Amino acid sequence: MKTISLIGAPTDVGASVRGAGMGPDALRVAGLVEALEARSLTVIDHGNLHGPANPWLEPVNGLRHLKEAIDWNQAVYNAVEAALAAGQMPMMLGGDHCLAIGSISAIANHCRKVGKKLRVLWFDAHADSNLSTISPTGNIHGMPVACLMGHGPKELISYGAHTPAMLPSEIRLIGIRSVDEGERRFIHEMGMQVFDMRYIDEHGMRAVMTSALEGIDADTHLHVSFDLDCLDPAIAPGVGTAVLGGPTYREAQLCMEMIADTGMLASLDVVELNPALDLRNQTAVLAVDLIESLFGKSTLVRLKD
Template sequence: MKQLRLIGAPTDIGAGRRGASMGPEALRVANLQQALQQHGLNVTDGGDLSGPANPQQGPVDGFRHLEQVVAWNRSVHEAVHATLQQGQLPVLLGGDHALAIGSIAAVAQYCREQGKKLLVLWLDAHADANTNTSTPTGNIHGMPVTSLLGIGPDQLTSIGGKVPALQPDAIRQIGIRSVDREEKQHLHELGLRVYDMRHIDEHGMRVTMEQALSGIDADTHLHVSFDIDFLDPAVAPGVGTAVPGGPTYRETQLCMEMIADTGRLASLDVMELNPACDVRNQTAELVVELVESLFGKSTLIR
């Protein structure tokens, strides 16, 4: 039986808009733990991590709240790594997407220790590949991908003990539709594999996911970093940085079910749920359904 551990990271320290700090509690209110337990999973709620409050200051050298973001990520890194070492599957409940730095650095460290191959699926409207010189805002939730690839200040890039934590070929981005001008250049230079919305429009979600999941084998640790703004805001309004034109509810269900079909999902981030932007917690309830699909809920026995 799969053992899951929920880890709350209630902070919006890396975001421009406040409210993602309430995300973990909204997912609990939407009965995430109970929903997963119905599928025969053993789910422990590890409660919330703690870290510095949001000082709501402007950027310094192109970074907002660098020191506080580092503190939160260290805490996330420690919790995720410990969970993996105990043989459990960590489910990080965000919080803003800057926390993926600590989460994925921990997964990468664990994979190095176990001699496993890591594949990260980055489901997001945004590429999150800015740097302090290209960012229009200084918000670090726009920089986790570059940080994990070793671009940025030491205290962010070295969480997890190895710089870079990942090579670009370990990440596949899906659903991207909002990229800043200089960030576009970064993606090109880094050679990141990006399945943007045009690719999904042209090829459909099934072919896109077959491509994104290609090469997975018994030796692969699959990590999903799921930013809720991946979804079209018409169905998932509860996010701080909504971008129109995302995958529909059905397309997202297919995406999740195809990930589940691999049987390789071994760690998960659920990020950027912002109840302050939501309508009666509908986005949180939708996310719970999608996470159930990630862990094998299906209409029929397949």
């Protein structure tokens, strides 16, 4: 039996629109704790972290709300580090995706301490690989992958006193369909493995997930960073940066079930839920449904081959 440590991070300091800060409580309202407990999991809900308010200012030197993003990520880093040290599975409830800098930095540091390999599955409509010098907006939720690779403000790339937190070989980007030209060059230079929507269309989600999960074993810490705008907005309207043409409900369920089949899931981010743009908490309810599948709820009726 696993113990899940729920860590709410209610902020939208890295985002382009207001509202993601309400995401953690929307997930709770949608029955997240009860759904996890129904899977025979022990849940410790630590409530919400505290951090600076969103000042909603213009970018400075290509970065919006840098000080606030640093502080929020430090709070997330500390909470995730504490959960891992206690032998618990951290589940960070965002908030915007810039918070994955703190979350994954703590996880990567834990992996170095215990001698485990790291594999990150990054589900997102966006590549999140911008730099301050190329970002069209300065929004830090468009930069966490680059920061985790060691490219960004020094305060955002050195949590745990280790830079870079993550290597390009340790991440798989899935569902990508909105990429700035500068990001495209960065991704190619770094050699990251990207399964964009055209690749998914051409090869199918089963082949994508088989490849993304290849090589995972008992010595691997598997982390899922799940941006809800990865999903098609027809089924997940409650996000701040919706992009048409994302995975369907069935494709998303297959992703979650194949991850669950590995038995290796060790930590999770759920981010960019924006209740202000949702319809009767529809996206939060869907997120809880998919999280249940990550922990073993399956539509499978036939016996496995």
